[in-house]
Amino acid sequence: MNDKPSVIRETDDEARRLARVLVRAARYVALAVIDPDTGFPYVSRVLVATDSDGAPAILVSNLSAHTKALSADTRCSLLAGEPGKGDPLAHPRISVQCVAEAVERDSDVYKRLRTRFITRHPKSKLYIDFPDFRFYRLVPQGASLNGGFGKAYILPAEDLMITGYSETDFAGREEEALQELVVRVPDIAERLAGQLGGLSPKKWRICGLDAAGIDLISGDSALRWEFQHPVRRLEDVYLGLPN
């Protein structure tokens, strides 16, 4: 929404970091589209991964209601951030308005997303190559962050985007770079998860790398490690790791 009532706080670095982590650590989101037949909004649940430029990406069946809606009207909105214990409204969440971009099969973007999606959602291997499944990139246009009671922020799209991926020395060879990270720092996943306070009965593994951070996954839990500063070289990733 464009108006800015007085309850909206000034966006600071902490709010921007929270917004990014909510979107990038999400395994699934509520996705709202517009039903082309009725004009009603329509909200459903979809799995999500983040593309290297920060755009959330979804893998959907052509038979699904949201795919039909997005083919007719690319405007959509996603809600990320799940409640934990206690009052659901005390837990941070973010609403992001997006424009959906259908991804061409056999494009470089498709290959990159396929890899990122499978490392994040290993079970998607079972259907990711079905001919009726496709990716959409949900390109952020703006967002509303609610960090808990009285902590509302409006963010422009650029706060959620990641720049400079194509200039990194791991662009296009992300899987290899992730393997290199694990070879050089075998406990990297556990170490980052520990710093982030991540609890899981299963082992953590790193499942995504971009210029702004590392994605971690363990069973039903996901985490996002944001770098202090964007990186250009894999070497910079090591230098920025916590002790």
Next chain:
Amino acid sequence: MNDKPSVIRETDDEARRLARVLVRAARYVALAVIDPDTGFPYVSRVLVATDSDGAPAILVSNLSAHTKALSADTRCSLLAGEPGKGDPLAHPRISVQCVAEAVERDSDVYKRLRTRFITRHPKSKLYIDFPDFRFYRLVPQGASLNGGFGKAYILPAEDLMITGYSETDFAGREEEALQELVVRVPDIAERLAGQLGGLSPKKWRICGLDAAGIDLISGDSALRWEFQHPVRRLEDVYLGLPN
């Protein structure tokens, strides 16, 4: 969506029961509205309770983006049903298209909803009477149920509505009726929760009664006990209790 691809199953009583329980056991939902400024969908999280006729009801601030949107366009959609362990898409959820009805303060509906909302969300007592808060009833127009992979159903609005509340002998005296139930069957909440497989570290309590069932709550968990048949007398509730 109005078209019905072949992947949609025929709706049976089990699907109808699942749909009702998902909506009526929800403590919160993702609510999608249409942003009046941009035409984009906008999805955010709201607490929810069910009115005696089955319509979900939300308590929202006039300052919130969804309230402004609903004032301009009453069409909305909610997503109920939270994932548990494992694949998020294996867990049942329901998307309900609704028309929002603003509830007048000091109306009978308002009084009923205020009571139902507070018994379900005790902390809402802190702000429910603030002058900028209001109730909306989200009157179902139709729904899509996804019971897990390959289990998709389309439901008409009437499958989610509850009829005959005003003819029950507990209409307008629901709190009293709940107390009577507990006096006559002191372990009623634990007994119903046990039958429903409800696990919670805290004690269960009954927090809602209508012609179609009983709502239960315990800390962060909520359950819905659906009667075998709709009831008209409190006496019928006892007769239908599990042993």
